Amino acid sequence: MSVQFSEKAMQEVQRLVGRYPEGKHKSALIPVLHLAQQEFGGWLSTETMDYVATVLNLKPIEVYEVATFYSMYNLKPVGKYLFEVCQTGPCMLNGSDDIVAYIYEKLGIKPGETTADGLFTLKTVECLGACGYAPMMQLGKNYREHLTKEKVDAVVAECRNTAPPKTDQ
C-alpha cells in the first residue's frame, strides 16, 4: 500500500496544525497518528510512521517514541473489527471474564489473536471509563455497554452483515 494522505486527509492535517501557536506543530502528532491509523488499514507500519514524520516535519524517532507509548495505536495489523474488551476491576466485578471467554467460544480467538478470515481481533484493555455500564467493549468509535452473550452475538452478526468501514476512529 502506498502511503499518501488523500486531499481530504491533508486538509484535516492542516486544520489540526492550525490549532497551535506558530512553531508548535509537533502538538498535532497524536491526532495525526489517529488519522493515519484510520487512513492506512487500522495500524501504523514503520512506513506510515515515517510518512507522518515527513508530513509534520519531525524526525522519525519522534514519531516512533509516541506511537509506541500510547495503547490505542496498533503496531501490528489487526482484523477488520477490533473488539477491545475492558477487564479492569469494575468490569471484572460485572463479569468481563465471561465476555472474553464467550468471544473465544464463539470466534475461537484469545486476546491478541485474529480470526483466520481476518474479520475479528480481540484485545483486552484497561479501564475505558464505562464502569457503570459494565461489562463493555470499544468497537471503532463507539462503546458497546452492558454486554451479555446475546449482545455479543448481535455485535458479531452486525459486523458480518453490515460491514461498515474498518475503523472510524
Next chain:
Amino acid sequence: MGRKLLLDKAHVDGIRYYDVYRREGGYRSVEKALKTMSPDAVTEEVKKSGLRGRGGAGFPTGMKWSFLAKPEGVSRYLVVNADESEPGTFKDRYLMEFIPHLLIEGMITSSFALGSNRSYIYIRGEYAWIVDILEQAITEAKNNGWLGKNILGSGFDCEIYVQRGAGAYICGEETALLESLEGKRGNPRIKPPFPAVKGLWDCPTVVNNVETIAAVVPIVNEGGEEYAKIGIGKSTGTKLISACGNIKKQGVYEIDMTISVEEFIYSDEYCGGIANGKRLKACIPGGSSVPILPANLLLKTAKGEARMMTYESLADGGFATGSMMGSGGFIVLDETQCVVKHTYTLARFYRHESCGQCSPCREGTGWMEKILLNIEKGKGKMSDIDLLWDIQRKIEGNTICPLGDAAAWPVAAAIRHFRDEFEWHVQNPEDCLKRNYGLAGYADPLKVVTPA
C-alpha cells in the same frame, strides 16, 4: 433531595444543543464576568467558594489560580483535564456527553479570569464520540459570539480546541498531560517548576478537571459565598459521584456533601442498595487508587461515627482506618467478590499504565501483579504477603509522579484490611479456585476503642 448545580438541567430535552442550553439560562456566567467583573474578581469568587479540584487531589482551585505567573508578553493557558481514566470514574464523560455547553461556558469564564486566549480540552482518546459533541458545542458557541475576538465587546479573545489523547492513564497527571499535548510521550515532569510557572510550551498554565471548571459556572452566577454554604466544613458545593460495581443503580449522581455513605449506598435516590439481594463486603470510595475499606469501616469511622460523603469524613482515620474522596469513583463489592482478585486487576492496570521513568514504579508494579496473580491462583506463599507489603512501601513516595502512590495504596489497603482473605488463599490453594472467601467478618460491628 440534595441540591444540584451541575446536572440539574442535564436531562432537559435537547440541552446538548446551544439554543436549549441558552434558553435554560446558559452562558449567564460569561455575560456577568465579561461585562461586570474583572478577571481578579472572578478568581476571588472561586476562592470564596472553597471549590476543591474535582479530579482527585482536592487542591483548592482558587489558590491554584492565584499561583499562575503573569509575566508581561507571555501567553497563559487553561487546559481542561478530560483524560478521565481512573478505574471507577466516569463522571466527566457523563457531564460532557449530556451537557457539553456547561463545560464550554465554564471554560470561557475561567479563561477570562486566567487570561488564557487559547484554551484546550485534553480528552482521553477512547472518548472519540464525545470529541464530536464538544466540537459541535464549540462551533455553536462561536457562531453565537461566545468565542472568538472581542467577546461581548469586552476586548477579551478566546478560542477553545479539543485535543484527543491516545490511551494512557498517566496523561491524567497534569505534567504528563502537558507533555502529551506537546506531542510527546506522557512522561510526567519533575516539579518544580509547576505548570503555573512553566506549563504548556513553557508558558504559565492552569490544568483543571472538567467538573472543577463546570462548577465555576454556578459559582460566578450565584457568588462564591452562596456556593460555600452548601456542604460541610471544607467540603463545599456539590460533587459528582460515579457509582459502579455490585449496586442496584449504577450511574452518576450529583450529591451535596451532607449525606452519609450509608444513605448514598442504600437510599433509592442514589445507589438503591446492593444488587441481587447480596450484602456489602467492601468499597473503594474514590477511584481505584484510594484505599479499599471493609463494610464496617466504610459505614462508620473508627471512632464509631457515621461516615459522611465529604473529603474530611472519607479520610477520617488516615490510611489506617480511612480512605479518600479522590475522583468520586465509587466501586462497591458484594459478599461474593474476591478482594485478592479485584486487587490483582488493579495491580495489572497500574503495571500497564506505568510510564516507565522511575524504577520503583516500573519494576514494582510488575512484581506486585505477578505475586497477586500467584496468590489468586492458589500458588502463593505466606511470605508473598509480606513481600507485597514491602514492595508497595518501597514504591510509595519514591517516584516523580503520584502514579507510584496510586499503585501502592490499593495493595497496601487490601493487605491491611483483608489479610485473612490473602492468607486463606495461600492456605487453601484448591478451594480458592472453586469458591471465594466470602463476607467473613467484614461487616461485623466495629469494636470502638476509646483512647485512654
